[in-house]
Amino acid sequence: MIAFAPDWADPVARYVIETGLRNTLKLSAIALVGSSVIGITLGTLLTVHFLPTRALIRLYIEIWRGLPILVTIFIVYFALPAVSPRLRFDAITAGAIALILWGSAQVAEATRGAVQSIPREQHEAASALGFGWLGRHAFVIMPQALRRLLPPLVGLLVNIIQNTTIVQVIGAPEILETAERQVERLTFEGQEHAIEIYGAIMVVFFVISFPLTRLAAYLERRLT
């Protein structure tokens, strides 16, 4: 598979890429979409001046932003099934739920700021054209707010991709877990290649993340 690579590397790379990287990308995509949809909805609702919903959404944001993702993963994977057997999820699903809880809280906070940055006249003009609250936000406010939301969303994607590795602690076969399994298999066979394998994992993440952090910085600059 990889030219010039030593014999041990080929099966490792095959497993880590075909199983690990694939799950990491899948998990990242699900977490990004879920966080964006829930976060943008909650963030928009947070701008509505109705105290009970605002208090509840605020609590949601502060809890899931305040907890380490590892703790959220433990709560979803171990504590929820203890509360009700129906809330039992496999490791990848539990990881996706935990990442969405955390990610949506981040997006909600960013959305609130983006929606509130749209001048009041835009709301008034849309109302004058006969748009209701939903139409006003969906067709007039959100398209403008999205421009402001784009840099933080790209930044969030980088964080999501990196944080998918934390799902390793519950054994979900994402890239770090598959790498660890290969390291252990080789160690068992009397070969030590932890530095090469974990080093390669760092390179993979760097190659994915670096262009995205550059893109986020560029989008941020273009905005101001």
Place this chain on the structure above:
Amino acid sequence: MSTLLLASGFLDDVWSFVRDNADELAAGLRKTLQVSLIAILGASIVGITLGAARAYRLPVVSQIAAVYVEVIRNTPILVQIFMLFFALPQIGIRLDAFTVAWLAVTIWGGAFNTENFRAGFEAVPERYREAGAALGFTRLATFVNITLPIGGRIALPSSINTYISIVKNTSLMYVIAYPEITTVIFQIQALTLQTAEAFTVLALTYLIIVWSMSAGIRLLEAHLALPEGRA
């Protein structure tokens, strides 16, 4: 009514979980706070030093700092922890769990803080530095007396966010079995099977720490606000 009874019963269970395991919990919390404190101090020193090197474009040091920042920011901290704890022994470097615990979050926090302080120092208006030079200050004296106090305050909100993340990231030391609060509570619930109680206590512990820190920021921000706003 019955849900209310259920809830109060659960609160009792949570409370007895804390009482029954008070010593272990206190020891775990102490380790979490200890590692966090070392890393916050370490990340401040790294951030101020390398942030200044970046802002002043010190040859060589500035470039090395830039590479360090990009590598750390663009790779997952969990992989960095694996590297330090599980991979380094391969080349004969064996670090114990405590060393990896504080070192990993210091390296991680230091990279983010380098950016925080670089941005802070660069935001200090040129005329302030010129004023320092006009008063006969050396470059170092200008930095210590003018750029550091003003730029440091500008960097304060973002650096405190980094410190909060440092505290949260100490939970990842669970993977190397360092007995900080997450590891301790995980082990207790594995023995007692009080899963819901255990993770409720764990979540509340972090929320209390993180929420107090963010409340602290707001107080500190108001207290340290620059007289002429953001200069």
